[in-house]
Amino acid sequence: MLLTVVALVVGLVLLVWSADRFVIGASATASILGVSPLVVGILIVGIGTSAPEMLVSAIAAADGQPGLAVGNALGSNITNIALILGFTALLIPLKVQSKLVTREIPLLILVMLVGYFLLSDGDLGFVDGSILLIGFVLVVVRQIWEAKHSKGDSIAAEFEAEIPRDMPLKIALMWLLFGFVLLIASARVLVWSAVEIAQFFGLSDLVIGLTVVAIGTSLPELAASVAAARKNEHDIAIGNVVGSNLFNLLGVMALPGVIAPGAIDAEVMSRDYPVMLLLTGIFFLVAFGPRKARRISRVEGGGLLAMYVAYLLYLLHDAGVY
Template sequence: MLLTVAALIVGLVLLVWSADRFVIGASATASILGVSPLVIGILVVGIGTSAPEMLVSAIAAVDGQPGLAVGNALGSNITNIALILGLTALLIPLKVQSKLVTREIPMLILVMLVGYYLLSDGDLGVMDGSILLLGFLLVVLRQIWEAKHSKGDSIEAEFEAEIPRGMPLSVALGWLLFGFVLLLASARVLVWSAVEIAQFFGLSELVIGLTVVAVGTSLPELAASVAAARKNEHDIAIGNVVGSNLFNLLGVMALPGVIAPGAIDPEVLTRDYPVMLVLTGLFFLVARGPRQGRRISRVEGGGLLLLYFAYLAYLLHDAGVY
């Protein structure tokens, strides 16, 4: 078991580091090829920070662990809003200025409702996964269109400042390839160790996906959001969470349906999905509210954190951990 825990820790560390290298390589490559800062920020970085979730879920589905894959998708969304956004706002109150960001939150809620409808029959099948993947493609196309027609948005300057400059194309492509290969390897180690730990403690794949795996694959978003907030790039910190959650629902959750279709755990619909919906609704109210000029305060951030730990405690209690 010590070897398994060590493998889990190493897998998580490598996952975070390789995701960072992958995003840097992808951003620099796109910039050299003339892609606009908004497209790089919204699309390249958005998909890049969701790459750990996508690879982990794909590997879990291929290995016949669809519960872990679904838990990773939903758990990452819950973690992104309640833990990551809550912790970031607790450290540094966040101002919401970008119109792009505030327009994406209703889109996220719509996608969640569609996802719930697709899962409401208790099955995640090939058709469900295909619909989600089609939605993923449509959202990507919509975001590209938004980026090209939203000149002067406050988030554009923030993305411009974050893009690596002066990096040769060969180096950028090298980081892109190396980051992806290491991401793949670390995701494989993470899935193996997570399944071993779940079996050792008698936990379901869903629970281990909602907790350990979800937090681990969300660490790139945590690092990106905190770093952006410290640089006063608040819209990136918030947009990072919104974009990641969209990609998790459409891209990550689609993979087990396409690769390993089958029934889902009933708790997904009665416990985890409603929690995600409520947290996203609260996020929407806070981010769009007129109070304090659209600002997520420390109090609100602390409230989100408390909700996350309450959910975690209930989840572990429900699983019979204590």
């Protein structure tokens, strides 16, 4: 078991580090090739920070662990809003200024409702997964169009400051390739160790996916959001979470449906999906409601964080851990 725990920790560390290298390499390569900073930031960085979830879910589904894959998708979204945004706002109150970010929130809610409808029969089939993947492609095309036609948006300057400018193309391509290969290897180690730990403690793959794996694969978003907030790049901090949640629902959750279609755990629809919907609704009201428009205060961030802790405790209690 000690070896398994060490493998889990090493897998998580390498997953986070390789995702960072992959994003840096992809961003620098795209910038050198003349891609606009807004497209780089919204699309490349957005997909790059969701790459750990995508690879972990794909490998888990291929290995016959669809519960871990679904749990990773939903758990990452819950973690992104309650833990990452909550913790970031607790450190530094967040203000939302970008019109692009504000337009993504209703889309995220719509995608969640569509996902709920597709899963309401208790099955994540091939057709369901295909619909989600088509939605993923449509969202990517929409984001590229938005990035190319949005002039003077506040988030553009924030992305401009974040893109590496002094990296030669050979180095950028090296980090891009090396980061991707290491992402795959570390995701494989993470899935193996997570399944072993779940079996040792008698936990379901779903619970492990919702907790350990979801937190681990969300660490790139946490690091990116905190770093952006410290640089006063609040739109990146919030937009990073919103974009990641969109990609998780459409890309990550689609993979188990396409690769290993079948029934999902009943708890997904009775417990975890409603929690994700509730937290997203609270986030929308807090950030864009009439009382404090376009702002998440320290108190509200602390509230989100407290809800995440309460959810984790309930999840572990429901699983019989204590």
